[in-house]
Amino acid sequence: MIDCGEGTQMQFRRYKIRHSRINHIFISHLHGDHYLGLAGLLFTMHLFGRKAPLHLYGNPELMVLLEMQFRLSDTVLLYPLIFHPLNPGETSVIFEDTWLQITAFPLMHRVPTHGFVFREKTFGRRIFKAAIASLSIPADRYQELRDGKDIVLENGVLVKNSEVTTAPRKALSFAYCSDTGYTDQYLKHIKGVDVLYHEATFMVEKEAGAREKMHSTTQDAARIALQSGAKRLIIGHYSARYDDLEPVLAETRALFPESYLAEEGLEFMVSE
Amino acid sequence: MIDCGEGTQMQFRRYKIRHSRINHIFISHLHGDHYLGLAGLLFTMHLFGRKAPLHLYGNPELMVLLEMQFRLSDTVLLYPLIFHPLNPGETSVIFEDTWLQITAFPLMHRVPTHGFVFREKTFGRRIFKAAIASLSIPADRYQELRDGKDIVLENGVLVKNSEVTTAPRKALSFAYCSDTGYTDQYLKHIKGVDVLYHEATFMVEKEAGAREKMHSTTQDAARIALQSGAKRLIIGHYSARYDDLEPVLAETRALFPESYLAEEGLEFMVSE
Numbered sequence: 001m002i003d004c005g006e007g008t009q010m011q012f013r014r015y016k017i018r019h020s021r022i023n024h025i026f027i028s029h030l031h032g033d034h035y036l037g038l039a040g041l042l043f044t045m046h047l048f049g050r051k052a053p054l055h056l057y058g059n060p061e062l063m064v065l066l067e068m069q070f071r072l073s074d075t076v077l078l079y080p081l082i083f084h085p086l087n088p089g090e091t092s093v094i095f096e097d098t099w100l101q102i103t104a105f106p107l108m109h110r111v112p113t114h115g116f117v118f119r120e121k122t123f124g125r126r127i128f129k130a131a132i133a134s135l136s137i138p139a140d141r142y143q144e145l146r147d148g149k150d151i152v153l154e155n156g157v158l159v160k161n162s163e164v165t166t167a168p169r170k171a172l173s174f175a176y177c178s179d180t181g182y183t184d185q186y187l188k189h190i191k192g193v194d195v196l197y198h199e200a201t202f203m204v205e206k207e208a209g210a211r212e213k214m215h216s217t218t219q220d221a222a223r224i225a226l227q228s229g230a231k232r233l234i235i236g237h238y239s240a241r242y243d244d245l246e247p248v249l250a251e252t253r254a255l256f257p258e259s260y261l262a263e264e265g266l267e268f269m270v271s272e
Numbered sequence: 273m274i275d276c277g278e279g280t281q282m283q284f285r286r287y288k289i290r291h292s293r294i295n296h297i298f299i300s301h302l303h304g305d306h307y308l309g310l311a312g313l314l315f316t317m318h319l320f321g322r323k324a325p326l327h328l329y330g331n332p333e334l335m336v337l338l339e340m341q342f343r344l345s346d347t348v349l350l351y352p353l354i355f356h357p358l359n360p361g362e363t364s365v366i367f368e369d370t371w372l373q374i375t376a377f378p379l380m381h382r383v384p385t386h387g388f389v390f391r392e393k394t395f396g397r398r399i400f401k402a403a404i405a406s407l408s409i410p411a412d413r414y415q416e417l418r419d420g421k422d423i424v425l426e427n428g429v430l431v432k433n434s435e436v437t438t439a440p441r442k443a444l445s446f447a448y449c450s451d452t453g454y455t456d457q458y459l460k461h462i463k464g465v466d467v468l469y470h471e472a473t474f475m476v477e478k479e480a481g482a483r484e485k486m487h488s489t490t491q492d493a494a495r496i497a498l499q500s501g502a503k504r505l506i507i508g509h510y511s512a513r514y515d516d517l518e519p520v521l522a523e524t525r526a527l528f529p530e531s532y533l534a535e536e537g538l539e540f541m542v543s544e
Contacts, residue, residue: 006312007279030344032315036308040278043304061344065337072302072333074383111346 002026002116002176008037009044015265019045020052024095026104027058028178029113035062039069046077053080057094057104059112060085088112091189105189107180109214117175117189123168124148131164172270177224179237181214187228195270196230197262199237203251206239218248222255231272236262274298274388274448280309281316287537291317292324296367298376299330300450301385307334311341318349325352329366329376331384332357360384363461377461379452381486389447389461395440396420403436444542449496451509453486459500467542468502469534471509475523478511490520494527503544508534 001008001022012019019041027035035058045054056063063083070077084094086104089112095102099121104114124146131137135157137145144151150161175190177198190196201215210217216224218235225233233256235248242248245261252259260268273280273294284291291313299307307330317326328335335355342349356366358376361384367374372392379385396418403409407429409417416423422433447462449470462468473487482489488496490507497505505528507520514520517533524531532540 006309007282010279010282030341032312032341032345036312037278040304040308059344061340065340065344068333068337068340069302069304072331072337072383073304111344 003028003034003178004036004038004041005033006036009041011264020048020050022054023052024055025057026102026116026176027056027062028107028115028176029109029111030059030062030065031111031179034178038062039066042066042077042081043073043075045079046075050079053082055082055084055095057084058086060087086112086114103189105186107177107186108183109179109181113179115175115177115180115186115189117173117193119173119193120171122171125161125165125168127165131159135159135164137164170272172272174270175228175230179214180216181211182216182220182223184227187224190224190228190230192229192231194231194272195234195268196225196228196232197234197236198224200235200248200252201237201239203242203248218251219255222252222259225256225259231258233259234262234268235259275300275306275450276308276310276313277305278308281313283536292320292322294326295324296327297329298374298388298448299328299334300379300387300448301381301383302331302334302337303383303451306450310334311338314338314349314353315345315347317351318347322351325354327354327356327367329356330358332359358384358386375461377458379449379458380455381451381453385451387447387449387452387458387461389445389465391445391465392443394443397433397437397440399437403431407431407436409436442544444544446542447500447502451486452488453483454488454492454495456499459496462496462500462502464501464503466503466544467506467540468497468500468504469506469508470496472507472520472524473509473511475514475520490523491527494524494531497528497531503530505531506534506540507531 004025004027027038089106091103091105093101094104101119101121103117107113107115125148127142127145135153137153137159141151145161145165148161151159153159173193174195175193175197177186179199198221199216200218200221202210202217204217204219207217221233221235235252238245238248249259249261276297276299299310361378363375363377365373366376372390375389376386379387397420399414399417407425409425409431413423417433417437420433423431425431445465446467447465447469449458451471470493471488472490472493474482474489476489476491479489493505493507507524510517510520521531521533
């Protein structure tokens, strides 16, 4: 989960999301609308008897605040809370396994803020299970096939790669840029992502306000999408002044047609 | 407002309560369900341009926590936030004006917790406006009439109290006992209140759990109501195990018939 505003727990109930399925929480920065639901969620997980470790990524002071809240309520969590500090101004790979790499990078806001980019690793070619069985291909030869090579088995049989594998699914990517003023400094981190979430607090008429408050306009978000080569853009974090979001979307699409509005409860699929 | 759990702002919107009308907030203790909505509400008041002072009463560490949250979000509140510390274990009059006195007193819970009692001051007898006009009673004689005395005006006219005044409305009182184990130590503070809110987390079958967690059962709440001479009892803070609250109410009414269930959005009138 990325960011956790007040009432996140209630939204979980509303959309039937089980908090037990969440194992990693990323907090972009310490403005209230991005983290004030976190302490309550962590308490709830405790009350529901969670045992699984929970990984939390955020500004180092977030953990100071939480530890104070645990102490004041005389709470010793039943599950391991593993905190990964995001130091202000630093870019770092904060998670990596066989399939996925997650990088945190600085955005430009009034308080230290990080964006996140989630990139699947490149997959090898997919081997047909039927070919493995009929040709008795041993497991230690799979990697050569995944890499696209033809192989000769010990019994002398030539296995043509094109006959036993198929192209892999493309590795997908998603970037999340919460609150930020317009700058090209983080473009390098989000190059070519399949889906970019980017804030668009204001329409262009309020550009001066956006600059002052270190927020983005619709045009800023669209330019970041264009310049980064993102395939699709989801905008959000709209100012409360906009009751009707259609003009906000129209202004974004004028520059970047593949733009969509983030709305409560809406699901987007990250795909090619 | 007494206590401020997560989502209080959303409930305000739901029940059309304007946060600008709130000038005093009382926090009984620092368990999450009693204060995690406070920081967000204070930020919202700031964003809405509040100028009026806000008085906040709570554990001294509450203010340390809030100041940290303000600092981390680079927020300097636009309105004066006047903090009144409730020191653990201490009883004190925390508010007093011409009409009302509010006292905070210790409850018995796992962390320092205060209850609150709101008592209107005793009113004098009410003087008929028509009598003031027709007899030209000067303002500096009102207090004697309020005190029930007959007076002789400068022109020699005897004004019989019973003819120009009527009995005052009874001074009303309300007590709030959030989370507490059963004890007689706070009975003296809530003597004879018109309405007592008291937690009743468990039914009697879970009395052992209630003792261990320093919560009350239905019977505990009813006994406190009986022993304090309260006129009516509102119970709340029910364990999530009770989907059906009718048995909870029935068990309370068996001991104290004038018992009612607190439910979201329900309004109770404090009256004789």
